Amino acid sequence: MLHAADTSDKPIDYVRLHFAFEDKSGKILHGESLYNHHAESLSDDPYVEKILNEKPHYDPIQPGQSDTFGFSISCTELPVFSKVELFSNDIKQ
Numbered sequence: 001m002l003h004a005a006d007t008s009d010k011p012i013d014y015v016r017l018h019f020a021f022e023d024k025s026g027k028i029l030h031g032e033s034l035y036n037h038h039a040e041s042l043s044d045d046p047y048v049e050k051i052l053n054e055k056p057h058y059d060p061i062q063p064g065q066s067d068t069f070g071f072s073i074s075c076t077e078l079p080v081f082s083k084v085e086l087f088s089n090d091i092k093q
Contacts, residue, residue, distance in 0.1 A: 001068055001069070002017070002068065002069040003066050003067070003068055003069075004036050004061060004066060004067050004068075004069070005061075005065070005066040006061040006062060006063050006064065006065055006066065007063075007064075008063060009063050010063065011060035011061060011062050011063065012060060012061040013039070013058055013060050014035050014036055014038070014039035014042060014058045014060075014061075015035070015036045015039075015061075015067075015069075015088055016033055016034070016035050016039075016042075016088060017033065017034055017035075017069060017086060017087070017088050018031060018032070018033045018086070018087055018088065019031065019032040019033070019073065019084055019085070019086055020084065020085045020087075021078055021079075021081040021083075021084050022081060022082060022083050022084070022085065023080075023081060023082055024082045029078070029079045029081050030078050030079060030081070032071070032073055034069055034070075034071050035058075035069075036061070036067040036068065036069055037067050037068050037069065037070060038058055038059040038060075038061065038067050039057075039058035039059075040070075041054065041055075041056045041057055041058070042056045042057075042058060043056075044056055
């Protein structure tokens with residue numbers, strides 16, 4: 001299980017992780033992204049918003065607290081890949 005911990009003195013609004021499935025030359029064949037649990041609704045599309053009758057929202061991660069990420073990626077449905085990179089370039093405070 002992946003965790004995001006706020007070790008700063010300010011709350012973190014959300015953390016977004018990105019997975020890049022690459023071939024041997026580094027070309028990205030497929031990508032996935034996800035938000036921490038308290039911000040999962042930020043990835044909802046308009047149809048899901050309508051069904052749930054809610055707008056995207058998040059509960060900030062407070063200093064000293066942490067949150068987790070939940071994900072499942074069916075690798076059998078992906079093209080053949082050589083490596084997977086995990087990175088975050090979207091952390092909002």
